[in-house]
Amino acid sequence: MVTAESYEAKGRSGEASAPRRSGAPRRKLLMSEIIEQAMRLFAQRGYDGTTLQDIADAVGLSRPNLYNYVKSKEDLLVAMVEATTQSAADSLREIRRRTDLDSTGKLRLLVRTLVLRRAEQPAQFRTLDRSDQALPPKIAEKHLRGRRAVLKEVTAVIEEGIKAGRFRPVDARVTALSIIGMCNWVAWWFHPSPSHPAEPVAEQIAENAVAMVAREVGRTPEAPTPLGAVALLQQDLDYLTRLLTTGNGEEGIPRDEV
Template sequence: MVAAEDSKAQGRSGGRPDSRRGAAPRRKLLMSEIVDQAMRIFAERGYDGTTLQDVADAVGLSRPNLYNYVKSKEDLLVAMVEATTESAANALREVRQRTDLDSADKLRMLVRALVLRRAEQPAQFRTLDRSDQALPPEIAKKHLQGRRAVLREITGVIEEGITAGRFRPVDARVTALSIIGMCNWVAWWFHPSPAHPAEPVAEQIAENAVAMVAREAGRTPDTPTPLGAVALLRQDLDYLTRLLTAEGEGEDLPPDDA
């Protein structure tokens, strides 16, 4: 167990953090285990019903050793927010800023990344979702900022696609909220297993998201310019002309039973 190994290492160094090479990765790994265990217990017993001793016992650390990593339950909530919202927003921002992808590819990657996060860290997300109203003010503010950042990144990609003529002129914010809800719900219903991995689910939801906004085949302008939009209007006018012509010709035809 990581905690046991870390405890032994601290024992050899008199309780001080190990300064040798590899100490930082081990600390990061143990911190991740602490957060994971805390989220599991929060989900089972609620935030108020969980103590730091419960977390220490679950990880295999003494309470004094746990204090080398977290000082309070609020520290664990901060770590949760950073892992579930802030890091997600940062990852999505990197995708949105890429210049080698078109809007559909960006949206596909954003949704896939968000679904995989929800599938891999369901307890963290569910705990924050359930505890949203009970979070301490500063942590609630941090959580809200992260959620707004996620919404902003997805909305930005949708707006980019609309401007480029790749997506239909939908309400970008409403659509982004719908897509985020679809991704978030994965944390509640999906249970990964070797026979049911998360990746195919993420791929399907990503394709569903793109299908929600994509223009039909042949309706995408060659260039995202006003002239490109005019070209689409001409296509519509040509199609309307054909319909009107066909209807006019049909009026001159004798009835089928004549």
């Protein structure tokens, strides 16, 4: 593992040399190490119980040298929020806007993307989740906006699938919250390894999400019975009622915290 000591020594004297990595400059590697150690300490001691000196010691830097990378603990929280919520929302928005995928394909890819992010950055997600109440107000608002944006994108794809007749007329927002919760929980229970990669888990959870909303094929007879037709009509009426009562054409847009 590349240590901060080798980086700092190289910066001071030029005698130590950090391993070369394609596309990963020295500063980016050390910044990743700083964030990783900060997340570990935040998880162990809490945000308020961790100092910049603690982080500097964990990385192996002097505190003055640490200031070359971060000026405050808030800088580290901003980096975590951008990596876990805002970046995720941007990725999901790109998927929702794709024209080469139908709603089923979009939902599958949305879920797969979220699961892989949680599996690859579990410490960042867990740290923010545990520290949510202790976040400084501006960062807490930034985090909340990112979470709402994620919910909005998933909800919009489910609404799209309902309107296209691919998904059952479910409550899109509640279903989106359920799916997001299923993805987020991966950060707590999944531990990837060479023999247990994240991709198959992401594929399975994506299929589970699609199964939650997809209209069942082959269950509706070509000539439905009167009672069967009434049941299908009632589903559509229930869905229409929810749209009318959510108000002003803003269905699917979250109105409170995720």
